[in-house]
Amino acid sequence: MDVNSPAAPAKPRISVIGTGYLGTTHAVCMAELGYDVIGLDVDAAKLDLLRAGTVPFFEPGLPELLTKVQGGGRLRFTDSYAEIAQFADVHFVCVGTPQRKGELAADLQYVEAAFSSLAPHLDRKVLVVGKSTVPAGTAVRMEQLLASQAPCKDVELAWNPEFLREGFAVQDTLHPDRLVLGVRTEWAEQQLRAVFAPMIESGTPVVLTDFATAELVKVAANSFLATKISFINAMAEVCEATGADVTKLAEAIGHDARIGRRFLNAGLGFGGGCLPKDIRAFIARAQELGVDQAVSFLHEVDAINLRRRARVVDLGQELLDGSWTDRRVAVLGAAFKPDSDDIRDSPALDVAAAIGRRGANVLVYDPQALDNARQLYPDLQYAASAEDAVRDADLVMLLTEWREFRDMSPERIGTLVRRRNIVDGRNVLDPAQWRAAGWVYRALGRQ
Numbered sequence: 001m002d003v004n005s006p007a008a009p010a011k012p013r014i015s016v017i018g019t020g021y022l023g024t025t026h027a028v029c030m031a032e033l034g035y036d037v038i039g040l041d042v043d044a045a046k047l048d049l050l051r052a053g054t055v056p057f058f059e060p061g062l063p064e065l066l067t068k069v070q071g072g073g074r075l076r077f078t079d080s081y082a083e084i085a086q087f088a089d090v091h092f093v094c095v096g097t098p099q100r101k102g103e104l105a106a107d108l109q110y111v112e113a114a115f116s117s118l119a120p121h122l123d124r125k126v127l128v129v130g131k132s133t134v135p136a137g138t139a140v141r142m143e144q145l146l147a148s149q150a151p152c153k154d155v156e157l158a159w160n161p162e163f164l165r166e167g168f169a170v171q172d173t174l175h176p177d178r179l180v181l182g183v184r185t186e187w188a189e190q191q192l193r194a195v196f197a198p199m200i201e202s203g204t205p206v207v208l209t210d211f212a213t214a215e216l217v218k219v220a221a222n223s224f225l226a227t228k229i230s231f232i233n234a235m236a237e238v239c240e241a242t243g244a245d246v247t248k249l250a251e252a253i254g255h256d257a258r259i260g261r262r263f264l265n266a267g268l269g270f271g272g273g274c275l276p277k278d279i280r281a282f283i284a285r286a287q288e289l290g291v292d293q294a295v296s297f298l299h300e301v302d303a304i305n306l307r308r309r310a311r312v313v314d315l316g317q318e319l320l321d322g323s324w325t326d327r328r329v330a331v332l333g334a335a336f337k338p339d340s341d342d343i344r345d346s347p348a349l350d351v352a353a354a355i356g357r358r359g360a361n362v363l364v365y366d367p368q369a370l371d372n373a374r375q376l377y378p379d380l381q382y383a384a385s386a387e388d389a390v391r392d393a394d395l396v397m398l399l400t401e402w403r404e405f406r407d408m409s410p411e412r413i414g415t416l417v418r419r420r421n422i423v424d425g426r427n428v429l430d431p432a433q434w435r436a437a438g439w440v441y442r443a444l445g446r447q
């Protein structure tokens, strides 16, 4: 270790830049683990909410934890880079990297803005840690940016990808499967080990890597998950052609521990702010690196996934005897997955908008995502409850598998609709039970 470098404090003071799904959860959880944390955002409205103890999005368990750590005085929020630079020993960059408009590549403007806003204030040796999902090669560029713009020439960078799932963000952050520490020096490693001491002490595996590997681990993991989902959805297409049942197929192959049952739920496919844009950004980066052939299968993964949305529309159309015009359709689900209010690249809303364009009278209900859906899809109609959505419907489409939809009684819902037609876009209902109650039941990859 560099003898001139300060040793890692037992509990480094932490800043978290970007208070979205990732940053807010990280900030709150680090405070819960006993660290002093300051969160920074450039969005004043978001800061007002957080300061008032309100999480600006739906994430189970997070509001309670925010209230708790704010009460303990270990977490506060600011919009001042000067303030966080003065305060923190370790800065986590947690800003978003959305897909660039009209391109496959990731938009790095928020990452670049975070680094260039922070750097001029760094006048003592600290560690800056990238957590955002970025194309390989970004860390090296950010390291150069810090070297050229930070007054202190000893500032170091690390890359520490995050694997939390929305809906399980608190659990995943406090008890991660693994910690990936992309570092250049032992000093940086020691800082990160001090930051993650409670997790490491409780046995979380640590994988030490270089920058490029740390960046790639994240996109490789999400690409693998996306591939697994598209694999089972491809099997669903074959099942439909052969009369087989993809849910039984998944159960059977999933018993093989080498394959595993998780992420083999066939249906409407993946959406959200991560999987779709991460595989596309990976394709774009691989092209730049001259290794596009290595990930050309990801084009197919994306195509299979998008075909599922078209297939659900077709299934609905078949149940409506070929025409959507003026048919009442209840769409159950707007979030990209249950236990989230996130509608980024939501398969459910994509389908709802598509059938709306075909002339259907669509009524959408979601337990948490309606406010977000209204903003992005102002032309769709929204219901206040599942029962309101299905009233007088010619077709019910279950597109996000919230618990309350899985538990619906076919008899009860059957008394509200005009026609007992249902498309189970997530393969979560019992076909026998629904058919016994007089429903025409259709799903993806099963009869």
Ligand code: UGA
Pocket: 133, 162, 163, 164, 165, 166, 167, 222, 225, 229, 262, 263, 264, 265, 266, 267, 268, 269, 270, 271, 272, 273, 274, 275, 336, 337, 338
């Ligand atoms: C995903 C990864 O699972 C996280 O590990 C990662 O940290 C995160 O992206 C990220 O990059 O930030 P998330 O987007 O929260 O997490 O959601 P997932 O649980 O992965 O689900 C993604 C989509 O796949 C959802 O639309 C879900 O409905 C769909 N899915 C999932 C299926 O269609 N079938 C399955 O079997 C599983």
